[in-house]
Amino acid sequence: MRAKSGFNGMLKRRRKGAMAAEYVATLYLLFMFLFFPILNLSCVGLNAFFLWFACNAGASMAAKSPCFNRLIYVPAPSGTPYPGAYDTARARATQIKNMFPGVTWTVTPTNPKVEIIMEPIDPLSGLATFKKTGPLPLGGGDPAPDPDTYSMLVRVTIVGDCAPLIPVPWFDVPGLSKPMTILVTSQAQFENPPGLRF
DSSP states (O other): OHHHHHHHHHHHHHHHHHHHHHHHHHHHHHIIIIIHHHHHHHHHHHHHHHHHHHHHHHHHHHHTOSSSSOOEEESTTTSEEEOOHHHHHHHHHHHHHTTOTTEEOOOBTTBSEEEEEEEESSTTSOOOOEEEESSSOOOTTSOOOOTTTEEEEEEEEEEEEEOOSSOOTTSOOBTTTBOEEEEEEEEEEOSOGGGGGO
């Protein structure tokens, strides 16, 4: 009886040892193929939120500008300088981007892109939605910024890259092993419609 129970105990210990070895392999596979990809993807999602936040902050500040692309001093001629919506949106978006190292974009004249959007208030009026990309303000051939006819908006669009937490060089999957390119857009009501001409 004792010999049998000793043999059974040895078999149980062998099974436990085999299971412990399998657990190590299983844990390794879980970390490599489940935990790290989810960690990287969640980091990319967080950085995508910061990219959108930079775009939204740029649009919100640009909407409060007194004009679209002219430096104004209040009180004139040498008071506090207020830049136009185009420069304000780009500067504010860049300021927010610099706070978060996982968010980047290539700065060009159209990235971040700042647009004037004029949407007709009455959809049955037959007027089309008008768009103009900055830095130029509304010109002579453009429709008048009439708040009774149009709803004036400033739209900011950014094409940026959101980096994962741990870049993995041996496979090429955006968002999991390398930065993911994302396009974000935000718009706000422009508070001084006549200023779109300056």
